[in-house]
Amino acid sequence: MTPKHQTRRAFLGSTALAGAALPFAGTALARPDRTGDFVYEIQRTKEEWLETLSEYEYAILRDAGTEWAKSSDLWDDYRAGEFHCKGCDLHVYSSEWRVELNKGYVFFSQSTPTHVLMDIDRGSPYSMSGTGEGAMIEAHCRRCGSHLGHILTVDGILVHCINGTSLKFEPSAT
Numbered sequence: 001m002t003p004k005h006q007t008r009r010a011f012l013g014s015t016a017l018a019g020a021a022l023p024f025a026g027t028a029l030a031r032p033d034r035t036g037d038f039v040y041e042i043q044r045t046k047e048e049w050l051e052t053l054s055e056y057e058y059a060i061l062r063d064a065g066t067e068w069a070k071s072s073d074l075w076d077d078y079r080a081g082e083f084h085c086k087g088c089d090l091h092v093y094s095s096e097w098r099v100e101l102n103k104g105y106v107f108f109s110q111s112t113p114t115h116v117l118m119d120i121d122r123g124s125p126y127s128m129s130g131t132g133e134g135a136m137i138e139a140h141c142r143r144c145g146s147h148l149g150h151i152l153t154v155d156g157i158l159v160h161c162i163n164g165t166s167l168k169f170e171p172s173a174t
């Protein structure tokens with residue numbers, strides 16, 4: 001089974017550890033090509049992005065990939081603190097909005113108002129190509145356009161399901 005053909009259940013139930021695993025294949029959402037009338041404040045070439053992001057991080061943030069469940073250090077780190085976009089450091093989530101779901105991603109009930117934008121991800125691994133069926137609501141950074149994750153219903157709860165790879169966590173001072 002390739003990641004592209006995994007069902008959402010398999011996706012959220014996956015316990016694959018990512019050590020050497022590549023993220024899910026990116027979708028057709030590479031940011032610089034799909035801005036339409038909206039111009040992101042931060043525009044960088046791939047070469048410029050790779051000065052601060054690894055190839056793995058680039059695949060997720062800039063090519064809208066999805067990390068393997070439980071592959072980031074953040075999914076079960078529930079310390080208080082702030083979460084910033086790894087692409088541009090914009091504050092996008094706070095620990096007070098964390099939702100504890102044992103699914104291997106970083107879940108939030110909301111984002112920082114106006115800092116996260118949404119799109120329809122017709123290229124998600126769960127959509128039927130071209131039909132829109134299975135398309136998902138995608139979440140990305142308002143300032144640099146980097147892909148953060150998706151907004152979906154998990155165990156009956158509507159949440160932002162975010163790649164830990166897309167986030168930079170700053171724990172609160174103790």
Ligand SMILES: [Zn+2]
Nearest residue numbers: 085088141144
């Ligand atoms: Zn950003």
